[in-house]
Amino acid sequence: MGLALEGVRIALGSFVLEATLAVPPGARVAVMGPSGGGKSTLLAAIAGFQPLAAGRILWGGRDLAPLAPGARPLSILFQDQNLFPHLTLAENVGLGLDPRLRLGRAEKARVAAVLARTGLAGKEGRRPAALSGGEQGRAALARALLRARPLLLLDEAFAALGPALKAEMLALLAAILDEGGATLLMVTHDPADARALTPATIVVAGGRADPPRPTPALLADPPPALAAYHGRPAPAPPAAGAAGAARPPPPAARG
16 A cells, blocks of 8 residues: 555645655655755655644555654655764664664674675774765665665755766665665655656645656656756747647537
């Protein structure tokens, strides 16, 4: 049954965001729209950090409202990767298994395995400041992989990376999703990211989060708010009398 937002209304002062939509399990969906439109707010509500003014958010038919953020069936990654500077790489990743880091031999073996899977073997003792931006992103993905939650939310997690590193992270993310079958909601400002990874896209603009639409068709003919944000002029209406333009019907025949 996947993710469902039923009559959701989020109110932050004078700002209001409404959403009624569904995302099937295993789907990969981009979340796009102009700055300040509510993309991060939408993810925060799904994750439980932002209360609802109305409506319900469900996963697999279960209302998530009674669940605290940590108990929800999801992981969320932000642009800063949520790595603690005083912890080593292995400890930061191990938080995905136990927030108190009371890890036995089996848990430590799982940490080592996921670090190897994400290309971080041999760097277990390094702290975040000694890691590159790409390595920090891999560490955050490794922790999410250990958590093994069925829903993954990315809030511009790779926005600060250069094109080559971002492409590398998107490829790694795609491989992880292929293996685990998790559902993805990914906030991005870059249409290339959506084309590369997400067959469907939710547009957040004008106080609404619309249901997912096929990404290729959406980007080929974006709604005005998205077109303006990406610097594309909105399509002009057909000129009067132009070929293919609508014409008034002929006058009715008189008897």
